[in-house]
Amino acid sequence: MSSSHVLVLNCGSSSLKFAIIDINSGAEALSGLAERLAEQAPLIKYKYNGAKHNIDLSAGDAHQVAIEKLVELVKQLKLDTHLIAVGHRVVHGGEHFTKSVLINDNVIDAIKQTSALAPLHNPANLLGIEAAKKAFSHLLQVAVFDTAFHQTMDKQAFLYAIPHALYTEHGVRRYGFHGTSHYYVSTQAHKILALPENNSRIISAHLGNGCSVTAIKNGQSVDTSMGLTPLEGLVMGTRSGDVDPGLFSFLVNQLNYSAQNVDELLNKQSGLLGISELSNDCRTIEEAAAEGHAQATLALDIFCYRLAKQIAAFIVPLGGLDALIFTGGIGENSDVIRAKVVSMLEFMGLSIDNDKNLAARFGNQGIITSQNTPCAIVIPTNEEWVIASDAATIAQEQ
Template identity: 55%
Template sequence: MSARNILVINCGSSSIKFALVNEAQQSFAISGIAERLGSPDAVLHWQLGDKKHSAMMAFGDHQAALAELMPKVQAAANGKLHGIGHRVVHGGEKFTTASRLNQATLNAIKATSPLAPLHNPANLLGIDVAMKLFPNLPQVAVFDTAFHQTLPQHAYRYALPESLYREHGVRRYGFHGTSHRFVSRHAAELCELSVGDSSWLVAHLGNGCSTCAIVNGQSRDTSMGLTPLEGLVMGTRSGDVDPNLHSHLARTLGWDLEQIDHMLNRESGLLGLSGLSNDMRTLEQAREQGHAGATLAIEVFCYRLAKSLAALSCALPQFDGLIFTGGIGENSPLIRTMTVAHLKLFGLVLDKEANARMIRGISGPINAKDHPRVLVVATNEERQIALDTLALLN
């Protein structure tokens, strides 16, 4: 049987990211993003081979974007498209694996939407359009939360009244599951270890950041919780704060919940600390020039990251290595160096030359000889979504 092609779709409220994944090829035949959908500046960007293209779609919506990109995808697949894999952020407790899309699955995703009001409705929008355009093509939902459904109860429960969990699903779910799963398996392969007998700490660092403790291929604890706000310092998200901050701001400043939520999710993190940017590249350059805010933001980011990794080590029966991934994790030797410097009790030491080389998608070890493993592993969430889709189609 010839290698199969899966279109992977990640649909946001005003964007669609896509990639055509062939199970026998590492690179994408075509990939891109439709952004600013519904506005006068709606545009489709795509890369075909080594060439980049763009097309304006003034006021184009999700349906118009999919209609525009699908002929390009079909051509890149030589007319042989075998299925569509959709990223869905929140699957609640209902979904522990990827699921074939049908009416029952759609109803369950809709029922979970109150847990991810910014993400699941947008994901459903893309699914609805794709299913109408291609009713005979197999389509699969792959959930960010599914990988973390192996967390033990003592890791996912909050110390809150039982009724909030039983009746309203208030618990820790975790996110970035597709990435954590992909890189931990790839790390085991790189180190010639069995996935079923290996234990890893993973730091997925981008505009959104999370850590994960992975034992024998299963998530045992993670930094994100009920929502993606819990845990690490991120690009514009605060991560952990005192739970009483909401009432403090309401009492002292008269802020309402919407103001507080916006501040914690959009104006905090690296942006809030630095007063400059949420982009780590910008902050590293500013730090070199003596910018105090950028310096502080990076120091807090790395300390809180190391603190989270140390805490998650409680979930490991053994320690086979620390993995850095995501845009920052894969491309910032500085962040890796500063984070590892806080983890002295782990005995971690980096090889400076190897650490400097591991950028732009290169994967490999960066630890000094005879010291515990530290790896940079390039994530590929699109490929993992495609593999999960193919596994269901099989």
């Protein structure tokens, strides 16, 4: 094994996703997830040489302990000598970062400053960075930002129609997220479809528990559905997406909700879960809908309608369409949702091919429409590869 591997860390508030990736081949030498951190029964699940294993942690163990256990595992498997860098996913870079950067004190300060815009994500990302710096002090640490890809948007796309001082003094604007995923699948689409990067119009739909759509013109993000936070835009697993801002006043003044109650409602109790009253898992809802569950059917209908409406709206900044990409857990696997959405977009020249749509699941990519221009295509995302690649590039430049 050559010294061409990067450790990728994606640190959430109660989880830590990790992988060691060979930047030459893209192969994962090790991958896994530490979950339920700082809670009861935390554990690390990992895959090595095709076999799955678990490491039990003690109740209350958090990120630092999980990374220490990960270090022990990496050394035990003799993978540590092959690492050249650690790449960190950071959710919110604000306007500070337009690309991935080598982490230093100034970068950490900027991530801290931006934490007010992503209070659930950036502090957790910082925990991972600090823990990794202690555990892998000999390695370069690189930050890769979800928001960076969207920094090419014009002001007409990213500003809200609110007092301008809120932007100039407090950074209130639309930032967008899932940028690493949108970037990856759009670059893959250019290769697969032989689209010239300097003359292409792509809409990328990243659909998972969190969902966003991005309009990509000539390789650059020109508009995206998420905003100041990941709450704006589409219906998601537990997030409402777009609602009337007046809902906040109604809930607070009429129903005596606190600001925290409203935040909890819109972020954790809404979306597919809130409508269906069953689950935030699309598979569960699809199964229930197939059995005639009315609210599950309604949840799918609302999800697909809002998605199709957003895709159609992005024809405006693009001036046309060459390709529509489906990616993310739902986008890559739900032939039901893809078929419903494409059927709503037939006026744009899209027409689903049922056999191709069924074939493009469970890791398989492919065009799912019967016409080639424009086309809808499924492309599995690989955010870890982008993080590893950026980290390796920056490390090799030092």
